[in-house]
Amino acid sequence: MINRRMGAIVDRGMAPLLLIPSVLLLLLILVGPFLYMVWTGFTDLHFALPGREGSFVGFDNFRRLVREDHIFWHSFLLTLKFVVWVVIIEFIAGFALALLLFHFIQKRRLFLTLLLVPMMLAPVAVGLIWKLLLQGDFGMVTYYLRLIGVIDERTAILSDSSLVLPAIMLIDLWQWTPFVTLIMLAGLLSLPREPYEAAVMDGAGPLQLFRDVTLPLLRPIIALVLLLRGIDAFKEFDKVFILTGGGPGIATELLSIYTYRVNFKDWDLGYGAVCAFMVYLVVLILCAVFYKAVFWGGGQRSRRAGFAR
Amino acid sequence: MRLEPSFGRLFRISMETAFLAILLTLFTGTHAVAWTLEEAAAPYKGITIRTIGEALPPLEAMEKLKGDFEERTGIEVVIEMYEHSEAVNKVMLDLNSKRGRYDFILQPHRELGRFVANGHVEALEKYLDNSALRDPSFSPEDQLYQGLWKEISWYGGKIYGFPFTALTMYMWYRDDLLNDPKEREGFKAKYGYDLKPATTWQEYTDIAEWFTRPDEGFYGTAIQGKRHEALWYEWLNFLYSFGGDMLEVKAGSECGPVIVNSPEAIASLEYYKSLMDYSPADTLNYFWDDVMALMQQGKVYQLIMWNDATYAVAEDAEASTVAGKMGFDIIPQGKGGKVGQVEGWTYLIPTYSKNKEAAYLFVQWMMEQQQQLNQHLNGGASARPDVYAHPDVQQISYSKASMDTNAVALPKPTIPESPQITDILVRELSSYLSDQKNAKEALDTAAAEISKLLGSCAPMKYPVQ
Incomplete structure (x- = not known):
């Protein structure tokens, strides 16, 4: 009895103590640099120009971003467009594929392994592979697209400002749809059988089963997948950097590419910090809004359930 | 017996020779004999x-x-080799961190102003004046193309280095088809x-058109249209030849009015x-x-490319x-006459x-004729005229074009902002080539941004409404 109480006291005392190392580590490698970045955003730090050693300039950089920087806003809209399209299509295609695998395929292991190949490649390798496939003179994909008449002899996908972004989206689909499939399939496999049996007893058809049983049960998994893909797509860099470097013109200049340019081409670190901060801010807001939207219904229900109990 | 007198004579001759040698040594001054690389490097x-x-033949x-x-x-x-932009980025980070990882660096000369203005690199006068380090036979004032040396390695009247490569662009064409x-x-x-x-741009177009045969996979020309520094470098040939320029200045280290949206510049673009029209379909990705x-695969007739x-x-x-x-x-001529553009990498x-000190000794040694010749014959681009005069170099098919272009090469901005000027122009040129803007819009945008970047020293000569 006494022993147990002592144990509890020691536990309570020890818990924060044991947390200290990880908290310190987080402060050191996450919070610290983040705060430093925010601070840098308020300075004129510039590596290339003399006399810009990082003195405080207030909100100058923010003002410049909001009022003067057309390219930033172009990149911002372009990135949003990229994220919305890519995430929606990947989700639909990935989910459909997961359902297909779940319902109709018995030996899933082989299919899954094959499916996961694009996802397992390093992003830079994906960029390089597609750069060769889409090469405008001898690229294999270009050759077949010309053969079936999708593009003409004078068109090269990566050189065409109207085709290049859709092409990069398709590559992203190729690379990340398997990820959605994998998670959704895991979700489907973990679902309990009872609600289905009950629903079937009540006379529900397949469509009703899907809409009223599967989807609600999968809600947290769906939220997770959309969130992860959304954040990832927002940060897309490697493929675009390798395939086009943001070009032609500014046709594929996503926010991450633009931020890279400001920081590591122009070395305008004060302003670059503001750009990076904006990326962070947007991701944070998107996540929060999204999280609320997906979990709101679920939250309501569980609160009600708690009340009843 | 018969050997005796001849032995004596031999002895006398050798004594006389030794005496003369000592005299000669005394008269020619002591340092010429005293300085050796081995001794200078002993400490x-x-x-x-x-x-x-940059990982290219000259560095190899x-x-x-x-x-x-x-x-x-x-x-x-120890030599670290990287792709062009990677080599520039790594140096920028090292210099700003003041770590001193590199004892000497090789960089494109458009970066020079940045380095000097921030105090990242040292003027070399103190090494050149140090008799313990300086090889008395090394006299860059006489041994290098002065124009190239000053353009590539000088800033604000001071010596910061020596040219590693003196790069120019000229016209390549298929002599066999010609x-x-x-x-x-x-x-x-x-x-x-x-x-x-081709000697004029009209001829250049005619020839490109004549040789464009897409059915055979052969094209009249190809342009380097990717959003990359290469695009800017290539366009400069056209800009200069059409009589335009970026800034109205006499030397690369000066700031002056922005003229990059002049009628000549627009025409050149x-x-x-x-x-x-005469390039392969993917030319905007090159x-x-x-x-x-x-060119190596024999798929194009003519283009404008680098000597290295x-x-x-x-x-x-x-x-x-x-x-x-x-x-x-040399490239065809327009209103601007015979011109070329120079871009050097500098020590x-x-x-x-x-x-x-050790770094200086190595650089000085690399600038000797023997090393320069060797490097040049293996794909380098020396800044020493005596290398070009060498019979082995004379035999290389591109020596004449190289020398002709060297003689008329124009300076380009090396001020601290110049890499940013490049970045702005690359973006706008690429926007125009990919039909997102017209030529005037693109160059007007670039001119306005450059003028704003440089401030009061660079008003726009062709204002934008």
Whole structure:
């Protein structure tokens, strides 16, 4: 009895103590640099120009971003467009594929392994592979697209400002749809059988089963997948950097590419910090809004359930 | 007995010779004999010096040459090779962190202003004035092309280094096709004049059009249209030749009015884009590596390219299907007359280097004629006239084009903001080539941004409404 109480006291005392190392580590490698970045955003730090050693300039950089920087806003809209399209299509295609695998395929292991190949490649390798496939003179994909008449002899996908972004989206689909499939399939496999049996007893058809049983049960998994893909797509860099470097013109200049340019081409670190901060801010807001939207219904229900109990 | 007198005579002759030798030594001054690389390097024996540059034949040649220096001095030389932008970025980070990882660096000269203005690199006068370090036979004032040296390695009247490569661009064309009787006959029938290396831009277009045969996978020309520095470099040839420029200045280290949206500049850009009609479909995704490969594979008739890539196309039969079939000439002329553009990579010694003296000794040794010749013959681009005068170099197919262009090469901005100017122009040029803007819009945007970047010293000569 006494022993147990002592144990509890020691536990309570020890818990924060044991947390200290990880908290310190987080402060050191996450919070610290983040705060430093925010601070840098308020300075004129510039590596290339003399006399810009990082003195405080207030909100100058923010003002410049909001009022003067057309390219930033172009990149911002372009990135949003990229994220919305890519995430929606990947989700639909990935989910459909997961359902297909779940319902109709018995030996899933082989299919899954094959499916996961694009996802397992390093992003830079994906960029390089597609750069060769889409090469405008001898690229294999270009050759077949010309053969079936999708593009003409004078068109090269990566050189065409109207085709290049859709092409990069398709590559992203190729690379990340398997990820959605994998998670959704895991979700489907973990679902309990009872609600289905009950629903079937009540006379529900397949469509009703899907809409009223599967989807609600999968809600947290769906939220997770959309969130992860959304954040990832927002940060897309490697493929675009390798395939086009943001070009032609500014046709594929996503926010991450633009931020890279400001920081590591122009070395305008004060302003670059503001750009990076904006990326962070947007991701944070998107996540929060999204999280609320997906979990709101679920939250309501569980609160009600708690009340009843 | 008969040997005696001859032995005596021999003895006397050798004594006289020794005496004369001593006299000669005294008269020619002591330092000429006293300075040797081995002695100068003795205090630094056993240390390691490190450098960084672009992974191209000139640096690979240096890697092969350095062994001789290491053997003679006991100083180890480590060379890091990276792709162009990577080599520039790594140096920028190292200099700003003041770590001093590199004892000397190799950088494109457009970066020089940045380095000098921030105090990242050292002026070399103090090494050149130090008799313990300076090889008395090394006199860059006489041994280098002065114009190139000043453009590539000087800033604000001070010496910061020596040219590692003096790069220029000129016209590459297929000499074998030019001399093909069938081609000559057909060309003359269509255009009314003889097929020859283009000397005007109209001729350049005609020739490009004549040789464009997409069914055979062969094109008249190719432009480096990717959003990459290569695009800017290539366009400068057209800009200068059409009589335009970026800033109205006399030297690269000056700031002056922005004229990049002048009528000449707009005309040059429109002409440049017109060449897309005679280029492969993917031309907007090419930079220097791609057009070099295109030429090596014999898929294009003419283009404008760098001298440090020439060797791999014109001479290296293992890498090139057109080795021995190439011709080279200065670019065609427009309103701007005979011009060329120069871009050099320069040796520099960072302020934070820990072994500056040893680094200076290595650079000085590399600038000797023997090393320069060797490097040049292996794909380098020396800034020493005596290298070009050497019979082995005279035999190289591109020597004349190289020398002609060197003689008329124009300076480009090297002020601290110049890399940012490049970045702005690359973006706008690429926007125009990919039909997102017209030529005037693109150059107006660039001019306004450059003028804003440079501030009061750079008003716009052609204001934008």
